Amino acid sequence: MIVIAGTNSGAGKTSICLALAAGLRAMGVAVSPFKVGPDYLDPMYLTKLSDRSCYNLDLWMSDKTHIEQLVAQRHGVALIEGVMGYYDGCMADSSFASTAHVAQVLNSPVILVCQAKAMARSFAALVKGYCSFEQAGQNISGVIANGCSSERHKKILEKALKSAHLPPLVGAIPKGSLPTLKSRHLGLSSVGASQMNKDEIENWAQAAREFLQLDEILRLAGYDRKTHHQTLPGTAKNIISPQKKVRLGIALDDAFNFYYQANLDILEMAGAQLVFFSPLKDDHLPPNLDAIYLGGGYPELWAKELAQNQGMVESIRTHAALGGKIYAECGGLMYLCQQIETVDNKTYPMLGLIPFNARMLRTRKRLGYVEVKFLKDTFLGEKDLTLRGHEFHYSEIEPVHGNSRWINVFAVKNAAGQKLYTLGIYTKNILASYVHLYFGHKPEVAKYFVQKIKEC
Structure with a gap:
């Protein structure tokens, strides 16, 4: 190496x-x-x-x-x-x-x-x-x-x-x-x-x-081209996948592409069949999805195209209305909002599944490591679970006035232990936040998530 x-x-x-x-x-x-x-x-x-x-x-x-x-x-x-x-x-x-x-x-x-x-x-x-x-x-x-x-x-x-x-x-x-x-x-x-x-x-x-x-x-690097240095044995893949897999849709295109590979690996090992789709180009979700994972990315650059793809918008809305779970991080959170306002003051409607509006800023809003403690049971983890991750964005969200159809389930601190006002927005079947959580080393989190998907 x-x-x-x-x-x-x-x-x-x-x-x-x-x-x-x-x-x-x-x-x-x-x-x-x-x-x-x-x-x-x-x-x-x-x-x-x-x-x-x-x-x-x-x-x-x-x-x-x-x-x-x-x-x-x-x-x-x-x-x-x-x-x-x-x-x-x-x-x-x-x-x-x-x-x-x-x-x-x-x-x-x-x-x-x-x-x-x-x-x-x-x-x-x-x-x-x-x-x-x-x-x-x-x-x-x-x-x-x-x-x-x-x-x-x-x-x-x-x-x-x-x-x-x-x-x-x-x-x-x-x-x-x-x-x-x-x-x-x-x-x-x-x-x-x-x-x-x-x-x-x-x-x-x-x-x-x-x-x-x-x-x-x-x-x-210690590599011998004559003997072709071989892989060392690893032990990370220590989860036996159940026979019955859940179908987990992963948004992947130019608008959504921020995923930790270890997170995806451990979800697969826990029994999730990863089914990739494009909110930009596909006109509907893949069939028979049990849950959706909306990663980060650049939805603001593709806001017009995302808004125009009404087939996908209605397909995700139907998934949510039928009780299908959605986990979203950063750009995925913005896609769930009522609308995105770009830096040139143009506004585009989004999925409208959480009562927030997203607005792009010309300066960076947040950058740094975070530690998240779950305040309530969610489909990603139970109360008092602690995970670490990272937050990096040039946007902010504001709640739609008078709408209380959500609760905050995250207590967030930065690497220095200071409290941050970063929300973990939770409804019955949606969990969304600006935090990119890392759980690739936590098989129990992946197993819990897959089990909760199976129960819905």
């Missing part, structure tokens, strides 16, 4: 990970991608470039055993993209839940991505700081210089690292030499990942061949 870390957000680790995934795959090496932290967008690109599902490794939302099991079950090279700067976690006075923390837990070698613009020997000083700051610096085994200006510049950086007895340079990326990615206010654009074609993937692979020392990176 190998962790690709950065000195900071924007150092270029995402683009370099994508190039690595494409380059190694083109060499015939199986790549199993991972992303440190709660992000959804980078995993979409990593999934596309490696042709394998990407899993999140997050020591705030889950535990050490869970991430060890996830990595142990993968094939070929485990390519792990870090989050923010190497030592950046969920608090300033600790590296807890940082890339460094994950690298230590997995005992994984690390390649540090550094911006090299206008630096010579100072580049070595920068690398030395990361190598010596905490014990996790000892995991740093190689360095990639991003923004290297020339072959001469590359030689200077190599010499500076070698003279200071620091990890070697295993890649030098000239400025502007990597393919560009579509951006969005959450970071990248999920649409960019879905539309990437074979020629674009080859461009990433070519960049890896030209600017990265792929054989040396494989050596650092």
Whole structure:
């Protein structure tokens, strides 16, 4: 396995990970991608470039055993993209839940991505700081210089690292030499990942061949191309699925695509048959669904199309009227509202299944880890259940005046333990919130959810 870390957000680790995934795959090496932290967008690109599902490794939302099991079950090279700067976690006075923390837990070698613009020997000083700051610096085994200006510049950086007895340079990326990615206010654009074609993937692979020392990176990762390093046995799949499965509809298209793969896996193992559908393109739900999972995404970008797809709107409304359960997170919550108001003050009707209106903002409303305690029994969990997750959105919701057909079932705190006013909106058969909950390590939650679906 190998962790690709950065000195900071924007150092270029995402683009370099994508190039690595494409380059190694083109060499015939199986790549199993991972992303440190709660992000959804980078995993979409990593999934596309490696042709394998990407899993999140997050020591705030889950535990050490869970991430060890996830990595142990993968094939070929485990390519792990870090989050923010190497030592950046969920608090300033600790590296807890940082890339460094994950690298230590997995005992994984690390390649540090550094911006090299206008630096010579100072580049070595920068690398030395990361190598010596905490014990996790000892995991740093190689360095990639991003923004290297020339072959001469590359030689200077190599010499500076070698003279200071620091990890070697295993890649030098000239400025502007990597393919560009579509951006969005959450970071990248999920649409960019879905539309990437074979020629674009080859461009990433070519960049890896030209600017990265792929054989040396494989050596650092502990991968032997001659013996084709095999998967280690894992133990995460420890639920025996019941014979009778429930049909769980998963909204998946350009408007709704934020799901933790481990959540989906554990639901399948608990007895859910995942049935994917598109609220944008399908004119009705798949037949015989027992429940619906509406994940996050960008419903505001597709609000007009979602409103115009009346066949799907009526199909979901009928599902709810007949008692079918709906679990919704963030973008899915917005879709359940009466309407969405976009930043240009246009209003589009949505499903109208909860008495709230959603409004897009020009500035970020919320970003951070959260811990949720259930205040009441719901179909996702019983009273006093505690789960962790993440909240990140540029919208807000307001209740429709005079309507009390809902209760709040969440008590929410941030990573520092401060109370937040984040609702868990609950009706008889709908649970919706801005929180993206992570329960991929909690088989009891998946089993409970599936059982409640069966009872309806």
